[in-house]
Amino acid sequence: MYIDKFIEEIEIGLKILFSPSLSNRPRPDKKISNKVNLSSAIKKKNAKLMRVNHSGEICAQALYRGQLLFNEDKKIEKSLQKAAGEEIDHLAWCEERIGELNGKTSLLNPILYIGSIGIGGIASIIDKKYNLGFLAETEKQVSSHLDKHLTKLSKNDVKTKKILEQMKFDEQQHEIAAKELGAAELPKPIKKAMGITSKIMTTLTYKI
Ligand SMILES: [Fe+2]
Numbered sequence: 001m002y003i004d005k006f007i008e009e010i011e012i013g014l015k016i017l018f019s020p021s022l023s024n025r026p027r028p029d030k031k032i033s034n035k036v037n038l039s040s041a042i043k044k045k046n047a048k049l050m051r052v053n054h055s056g057e058i059c060a061q062a063l064y065r066g067q068l069l070f071n072e073d074k075k076i077e078k079s080l081q082k083a084a085g086e087e088i089d090h091l092a093w094c095e096e097r098i099g100e101l102n103g104k105t106s107l108l109n110p111i112l113y114i115g116s117i118g119i120g121g122i123a124s125i126i127d128k129k130y131n132l133g134f135l136a137e138t139e140k141q142v143s144s145h146l147d148k149h150l151t152k153l154s155k156n157d158v159k160t161k162k163i164l165e166q167m168k169f170d171e172q173q174h175e176i177a178a179k180e181l182g183a184a185e186l187p188k189p190i191k192k193a194m195g196i197t198s199k200i201m202t203t204l205t206y207k208i
């Protein structure tokens with residue numbers, strides 16, 4: 001039983017990391033023309049920002065997989081799966097946009113995936129309300145991170161902006177859903193540690 005689950009998780013992980021992701025929803029920037037000429041410097045910068053966001057979505061997938069590992073609450077499972085499905089959309093949108101901006105995804109993604117699935121798994125063992133609390137805090141930090149990226153983007157890159165705006169909206173909904181299911185407020189040092197970890201992650205993936 002555990003071996004089967006373990007093998008299934010490895011298969012899912014490999015698919016997320018090495019196969020192109022397919023979104024369920026249309027891209028938020030679908031109606032916006034791709035004809036705006038962005039300079040190569042802007043493309044390069046925005047591709048790097050999107051690489052950071054793509055890696056964040058890799059982490060999100062792994063966190064959700066981890067949080068489902070030992071969770072036995074059906075209501076939480078349903079909510080986690082719904083959110084994970086929307087994160088797959090984010091992953092696909094980021095991946096496609098990076099390609100359009102002639103960028104590359106991060107080489108660190110496999111390490112980030114393994115680390116995040118471990119963290120999610122630990123959160124799911126500790127306690128139901130802290131598992132949700134961890135999720136709510138993650139989504140909150142991701143929303144404020146996306147806000148920062150929205151200010152860093154070149155104003156001409158409306159397509160990337162549109163994608164990030166929809167992602168931010170979804171992350172806020174995920175935070176609300178986790179709170180409605182009974183998320184506990186995490187202790188301040190944990191929140192701080194999460195912020196530091198995400199800062200390291202975003203700095204590294206901007207470069208590699
Ligand atoms: Fe996301």
Ligand SMILES: [Fe+2]
Nearest residue numbers: 139170171174
């Ligand atoms: Fe999210």
